[in-house]
Amino acid sequence: MTTRIIARLDIKGPNLVKGVHLEGLRVLGKPWAFAKHYTEQGIDELIYMDAVASLYDRNGLLDFVERTAREIFVPITVGGGIRTLEDITAALKVGADKVAINTAAIKNPELINRAARRYGTSTIVVSIEAQQCASGRYECFIENGRQSTGKDVVEWAMEVAERGAGEILLTAVHREGTGNGFDIDLIREVDNAVTVPVIASGGAGEVAHVVDALRGGGVTAIAIASMFHYGALNGQVLRPEDFSEEGNISFLRSGVIGYRAKAISVDALKGELTAQGISCRRLPSVEAQT
């Protein structure tokens, strides 16, 4: 089984952003430069999440999806603000391969059945934003981790798989952006409960965390944001024009990254995983340079 290493790009307006617990978004630069860099490094898939779409009813991501699909030939999942079958059609039409649905699926679970029937189960990813409550139980959140639903994560995962989700993107909001490691118990519980693939997201700060999620959590797909983003920034593969004037980029100008996640490139991560006996797809041309 070859592990899938997926880059997750949270996008706000024209910018790639990164927050902590999906909040306090920092602008990192223009998403295109990052997406292109990751692809050249051998990324297995890209996930684009519109960080504000389900709050402000925006679908501004589609132009960016189209540009990516024109120039990059790897799978693209689009999430954030997908509410209707028409939204799904629009995303697929500009080159998305899969759509990730959270809020709309919780509010109208029947949407999963209809979407899976129309576009095939493998096109429909249900995104679950999980937070651990005081009782230790995991609860589903919507609206980018802001609003509680009372739904139990494991029960909901089983329901969405039954309804036709081909994949589950599981984000631990309480770990997201912290660099403190994945929530292994959560990953294992959900992965054991469903027969469809689960993508673990939220918390990756170093290679050991990724190994834990794969070995301890049991998943075969990992979504990573900060480690790669800061890797791209530190590696100086980005030029000044890759940054926009919008948003708060003062922390970038100051040169202080100040972040717990250890920066790494896509290929370097795959190289370290391979050395630990975890099967990864590496591009021969990139591997030869390292």
Next chain:
Amino acid sequence: MTMEARECCRIGIVDYGLGNLFSIQQGVIRSGMQPFISSNAHQLASADGVILPGVGAFGDAMEALRQCDLIDPLKDFAKSGKPVMGVCLGMQLMMEESVEFGRHQGLGLFPGTVERLTPNVEIGDRYKVPHIGWSHIQPPGGSTAAKVGVPVRWCGTLLDGLSAGEYVYFVHTFRVGNTTPEAILATTTYGGDTYCSAIERDNVSAFQFHPEKSGAVGLRIYQNFATRVALSVLGDSGSAGMRSNSML
């Protein structure tokens, strides 16, 4: 093969309401050909080559092809000798029948059936269905075939120039079974289940994976298709194009 010859080639992408047509279109453009998307049998018949895409359920897809009156025209196009390429569900539709949600008849361009993937649970419960991700393609022949280097089997086919064990991107729940061994171009193993992941006979080829999502490896397949289409066009006005392609 000159680029000019390719630029004149018009590739019809069959639109029956399913599939990621945009990415296939980009793959065609990248390989130097002109794509057009159509559900019209007459327009498609005028194409120099046809791509049959598809995602979703087999029965629904065949019903959609029927409603577009495309079933016989697609069979006729394949018989005409012009190049045809199937992708993902498009490959499955080319088989005789499927057992997905009941029995459904396919286009019958290849013998064989479409069955559910059956990863062996003994190997471990990590092999989930759908199979989503990058897996190897190998030339057929089990342990006797060389698993490295450029397989002789792939010379002159749409996998020409690729090495054994190359990674390509899969998204599927069903796969082809019981087809004629001579037509099998590549196999893939998922959770102990080894199945036909690429098939080719004469002018008709199909892939269970997505060449348009498989990076440089997949683009090579589109380029090979472009070369084949251009040779077929030249062959119509001169010597036999397909033959010269397989002898290159």
